[in-house]
Amino acid sequence: MDISLFLVLALNGIQYGFLLFLVASGLTLVFGIMGIINLAHGAFYMLGAYTVYWLVGYTDNLFVAIVLGLVIMLAFGYLLERSAISFLYKRDHLYQVLLTYGLILVLDEMQRIFWGTDFYSVPVPQILSASVPLTETQDYPVYRLFISVMCMAVAAGLYLLIGRTRLGMMIRAGASNREMAQVLGVDIGRVFAIVFSIGVALAAFSGMIGAPVSSVYPGMGEQILIVSFVVVVIGGIGSVKGAFVGAMLIGLADTFGQVLLPDFASVVVYAVMAVVLLWRPQGLFGRA
Amino acid sequence: MTEKSTPTRRQFVAGAAATAGLAAAGGFVPARVAIAGAAPVKIGILLPYSGTYAKLGEAITNALKLRIEQAGGKLGGRAIEYLAIDSEMSVPKAPTNTNKLIKKEKVDFLVGPVHSGIAQAMAKIVGPRETPIMIVPNAGSNLVTGSLCAPNIFRTSFTNWQPAYPCGKVMADDGHKTCVTIAWKYTAGRQMMDAGTDNFEKHGGKVVQDIQVSFPKVEFQAQLSEIASIKPDAVFAFFAGGGAVKFVKDYAAAGLKDKIPLYGPGFLTEGVSKAQGAAAEGIRTTLHYAANLDNAANGAFRAAYQKAFGKTADVFAVQGYDTGSLLIQAMDAVGGDTGATRDLIAAMEGATIADSPRGAWTMSKAHNPIQDIYLRQVKDSVNEVLGVAAKALQDPATGCKMA
Numbered sequence: 001m002d003i004s005l006f007l008v009l010a011l012n013g014i015q016y017g018f019l020l021f022l023v024a025s026g027l028t029l030v031f032g033i034m035g036i037i038n039l040a041h042g043a044f045y046m047l048g049a050y051t052v053y054w055l056v057g058y059t060d061n062l063f064v065a066i067v068l069g070l071v072i073m074l075a076f077g078y079l080l081e082r083s084a085i086s087f088l089y090k091r092d093h094l095y096q097v098l099l100t101y102g103l104i105l106v107l108d109e110m111q112r113i114f115w116g117t118d119f120y121s122v123p124v125p126q127i128l129s130a131s132v133p134l135t136e137t138q139d140y141p142v143y144r145l146f147i148s149v150m151c152m153a154v155a156a157g158l159y160l161l162i163g164r165t166r167l168g169m170m171i172r173a174g175a176s177n178r179e180m181a182q183v184l185g186v187d188i189g190r191v192f193a194i195v196f197s198i199g200v201a202l203a204a205f206s207g208m209i210g211a212p213v214s215s216v217y218p219g220m221g222e223q224i225l226i227v228s229f230v231v232v233v234i235g236g237i238g239s240v241k242g243a244f245v246g247a248m249l250i251g252l253a254d255t256f257g258q259v260l261l262p263d264f265a266s267v268v269v270y271a272v273m274a275v276v277l278l279w280r281p282q283g284l285f286g287r288a
Numbered sequence: 289m290t291e292k293s294t295p296t297r298r299q300f301v302a303g304a305a306a307t308a309g310l311a312a313a314g315g316f317v318p319a320r321v322a323i324a325g326a327a328p329v330k331i332g333i334l335l336p337y338s339g340t341y342a343k344l345g346e347a348i349t350n351a352l353k354l355r356i357e358q359a360g361g362k363l364g365g366r367a368i369e370y371l372a373i374d375s376e377m378s379v380p381k382a383p384t385n386t387n388k389l390i391k392k393e394k395v396d397f398l399v400g401p402v403h404s405g406i407a408q409a410m411a412k413i414v415g416p417r418e419t420p421i422m423i424v425p426n427a428g429s430n431l432v433t434g435s436l437c438a439p440n441i442f443r444t445s446f447t448n449w450q451p452a453y454p455c456g457k458v459m460a461d462d463g464h465k466t467c468v469t470i471a472w473k474y475t476a477g478r479q480m481m482d483a484g485t486d487n488f489e490k491h492g493g494k495v496v497q498d499i500q501v502s503f504p505k506v507e508f509q510a511q512l513s514e515i516a517s518i519k520p521d522a523v524f525a526f527f528a529g530g531g532a533v534k535f536v537k538d539y540a541a542a543g544l545k546d547k548i549p550l551y552g553p554g555f556l557t558e559g560v561s562k563a564q565g566a567a568a569e570g571i572r573t574t575l576h577y578a579a580n581l582d583n584a585a586n587g588a589f590r591a592a593y594q595k596a597f598g599k600t601a602d603v604f605a606v607q608g609y610d611t612g613s614l615l616i617q618a619m620d621a622v623g624g625d626t627g628a629t630r631d632l633i634a635a636m637e638g639a640t641i642a643d644s645p646r647g648a649w650t651m652s653k654a655h656n657p658i659q660d661i662y663l664r665q666v667k668d669s670v671n672e673v674l675g676v677a678a679k680a681l682q683d684p685a686t687g688c689k690m691a
Contacts, residue, residue, distance in 0.1 A: 138516035139543025219339030
């Protein structure tokens with residue numbers, strides 16, 4: 001392999017890693033803090049993509065559509081937590097799996113009713129539609145770089161939110177000892193509702209920002225859900241930092257695996273997961 | 289679901305018979321003894337209604353019902369009962385779903401599937417039996433009308449070989465010497481790549497790399513970088529549905545479209561060219577259908593489909609439509625007697641689908657369409673026909689004892 005292909009692949013891998021992180025961060029946040037296994041995370045990703053497609057139709061502007069869409073998804077997540085998820089904290093994980101699996105079926109059906117089975121595309125905004133030449137034959141779309149920048153911004157935002165704000169403090173307190181936090185006057189129900197709506201919004205945001213490159217189609221959430229779980233498990237369930245490292249690892253392993261070991265491309269990701277778990281069963285940054 | 293129309297006296301009787309038939313299915317009276325020939329014809333459907341290929345399942349089902357409605361909503365004078373199951377594109381679930389339709393529901397006809405792997409699983413169950421008669425409205429696995437062929441298995445779509453093979457010559461004729469093939473790693477992808485490669489190399493071309501992408505993955509950056517570094521004259525690709533949208537868009541965004549022309553079996557741009565937008569413009573593909581085919585049946589079909597469902601018809605709808613035509617011809621020939629399996633099969637074998645939107649076609653000895661393959665090019669998001677890439681192309685049906 002020549003050096004230019006190596007560099008291009010590394011760039012691809014990192015870029016894919018950023019996108020994976022964006023999806024996986026919401027999943028790990030909700031599990032780590034609330035203890036909820038959210039199988040519907042992929043469905044929220046899909047819902048985000050369809051919502052932005054729908055809103056772009058009205059606003060004709062991707063950025064406005066994303067902002068509006070985020071407001072809708074935050075509200076949707078909040079309502080969902082209050083009306084359904086909040087009844088499951090004291091129950092076994094099996095109930096959570098059943099509920100969130102049921103949510104997948106409901107959301108998939110809603111998508112079919114509202115948008116049908118067609119494939120849709122969301123145009124890349126004019127201002128980001130250029131490409132930069134990478135090698136003499138390959139260009140790199142500016143929009144993909146924009147996605148990476150947005151992912152970095154979200155990663156930094158999450159870090160600050162959890163580590164440096166009052167809300168973040170309440171979130172951490174609630175995660176480590178729910179009863180104690182309540183005794184100290186933290187309205188833990190509301191905190192959890194906020195965390196869940198952030199989780200939903202993160203999944204939806206990934207779908208929204210990815211829509212111009214991935215297009216919008218039924219079942220788009222399923223694949224992303226599986227690989228997100230792999231990322232979360234590798235990073236250590238509940239660790240946002242772990243999700244970041246896990247996403248980069250999987251992004252690079254997947255990209256290089258497909259070129260270097262094409263016959264085993266589909267298992268490379270799982271092989272990485274197996275090796276990591278043998279070495280550290282709790283994941284890279286997980287609490288034992 | 290029993291299809292109902294305006295209640296004339298005769299139809300009322302038929303309707304009552306249908307109800308009796310339903311009761312029979314529940315285990316009260318054996319249907320055929322009670323009202324011989326008047327019970328509804330049972331059509332089992334196994335197609336994807338969720339996931340990436342949901343659109344295909346929907347188009348096939350819509351067009352099949354449209355065709356039968358146009359013929360009065362009956363088959364050989366009998367009412368119809370449709371039993372549809374979502375295949376979920378799952379090969380492991382295929383045997384259970386197939387057996388459910390055959391053994392529990394005792395369907396007369398089995399229509400499905402979309403996925404080649406599922407088609408092979410179904411053919412292994414249906415082939416050794418006498419009934420039901422299975423009609424494949426999409427899945428192109430060569431084996432279904434090859435080594436797995438059977439008297440009661442028919443296909444109204446294509447073999448994977450058919451739309452791919454002529455494309456090899458098209459690439460060579462366009463002056464390309466080297467090419468990279470890329471497809472999803474499953475039955476359909478493999479068979480199409482092999483057929484295209486075979487014909488390309490027969491005409492002096494050389495395939496320099498064969499790239500496989502795990503199914504149904506839609507992240508292509510790594511493969512695009514590989515293609516860019518190999519710099520072949522052309523790329524021969526098979527993807528469908530959401531994957532086709534993403535691949536074609538990514539290919540253009542990577543700046544490869546104008547440097548290394550993209551070719552493939554028509555599924556690359558069929559039914560998705562609108563979502564692909566400018567990225568698909570100019571791509572040349574080969575398929576057994578094109579939107580602007582100039583024949584009366586095509587015009588009438590497209591108008592009727594648009595009117596009934598508010599959607600643009602594509603090749604998958606055409607295949608569903610022709611499945612309806614085949615059923616109508618065969619059931620008319622036996623006067624609606626589904627018990628006359630041998631006569632039904634003979635009628636299907638001898639069928640000429642003259643009013644097909646793709647142009648007239650006939651059934652091969654292996655029960656696969658002998659049909660024209662068209663060369664198409666995307667222009668303003670429409671797959672326009674440039675000419676015939678292969679006239680009355682017949683699949684080699686390798687391994688089929690009937691051929």
